[in-house]
Ligand SMILES: [Zn+2]
């Protein structure tokens with residue numbers, strides 16, 4: 001696990017050459033090539049969820065990608081019980097438009113950058129959700145979140161609140177509304193990427209309409225948008241932007257990937273407490289509560305009482321100063337023999353022979 005502040009970049013090595021990388025949020029940090037003199041080749045990559053601090057390092061570091069598989073989180077059907085309506089596409093549009101509005105860059109550009117930097121010509125991009133399994137380095141992996149459909153009220157409420165906040169902002173700000181054209185395009189590109197798992201495609205074909213001309217084309221669609229610098233859009237309502245940002249972040253955390261690697265690793269993404277409760281109940285029912293390594297949820301700052309049932313040798317938290325005041329120090333220490341935080345220890349490398357039990 002690299003020390004990237006309050007973002008995430010970690011990897012699981014299968015031998016002395018190849019690794020499975022999870023997230024690459026490392027905008028301003030140097031990545032360390034732990035435990036090896038020559039750089040590992042990343043042949044599998046997973047993005048846990050669509051948050052900047054989990055992908056903003058893509059394209060900024062010299063990492064060798066020879067991709068075979070890329071796993072992205074599938075956005076579940078989000079059934080609003082009040083209206084019986086699926087609000088998932090509204091949510092994705094809000095999330096993408098808002099991110100584009102703030103950052104002037106979109107998730108698709110990062111993902112394409114990642115794919116483009118791969119030395120392999122053929123790879124699969126797969127959107128995963130609960131129940132999906134795969135093998136990496138002879139170890140079995142099982143995705144345990146997000147489910148294919150979410151009806152659970154807390155998550156839906158947060159998604160609804162995020163969409164409402166976005167709508168309020170978009171009503172005040174016509175430029176934000178215009179970015180929705182782009183969001184729909186990004187969504188379609190993402191869907192296309194996901195279709196690739198049905199066949200292996202030459203990457204050149206995939207990129208034909210994408211990365212390099214994307215910004216130019218969009219500059220033509222909404223030229224006004226680029227007239228302001230990020231900080232000085234006079235139409236911005238700072239308070240409403242902050243509120244919308246917080247709500248969208250919370251909602252997206254609910255949809256983060258969680259997975260387990262047999263009884264070795266439990267990865268809990270950026271999940272919020274309600275999902276942690278559901279997951280831990282299920283792990284308990286299946287006798288799957290003991291792990292060598294736990295990657296603590298939301299940088300070690302999220303917790304649910306049901307997590308008390310978990311036991312691990314190492315609990316790891318990738319955390320920086322901005323959220324360190326929320327760290328669940330006592331709780332995570334109580335379920336682990338050793339609780340390691342990147343803000344205290346820097347980059348963390350756990351070798352198989354150091355597994356305690
Ligand atoms: Zn995060």
Ligand SMILES: [Zn+2]
Pocket residue numbers: 049051249252253270
């Ligand atoms: Zn997050």
